[in-house]
Amino acid sequence: MTIARYILSLTILLFAAYIVVMNWCCVIISIRNQRRGIDRHHSTVPLLSLILTVFALLLFPHPNKAAWMLAVPLLDIAHLGLLWSILWLPVLLIRDLKTKGNKDGVRSD
Secondary structure, three states, X not given: OHXXXXXXXXXHHHHHHHHHHHHHHHHHHHHHHHHHOOOOOOOOOOOHHHXXXXXXXXXXXXXXXXXXXXHHHHOOHHHHHXXXXXXXXXXXXXXXXXXXXXXXXXXXX
16 A cells, blocks of 8 residues: 555656646746747646645655655746745735826825
């Protein structure tokens, strides 16, 4: 049973690593398309690699020795994009409120 858990856990982790590689490919292709003037955008999947890695970590027979598995979602560029979006959200909301306040004739002192 332990061998089956090893195999299943590592298979799920490999699938998570595949998603990380595909996210990097999507970002690189989108940047290349933007430089060439092509309007096609390839989207990434932000949280799937993290969910799959946590699931693989739970299935791993020795979870206290499997902290190295968390390196897979840390390498995912989609998480960085999501993190920057969350960090910039308050700044964008404040700027949006100030511009809407000026358009409505309300002073923002």
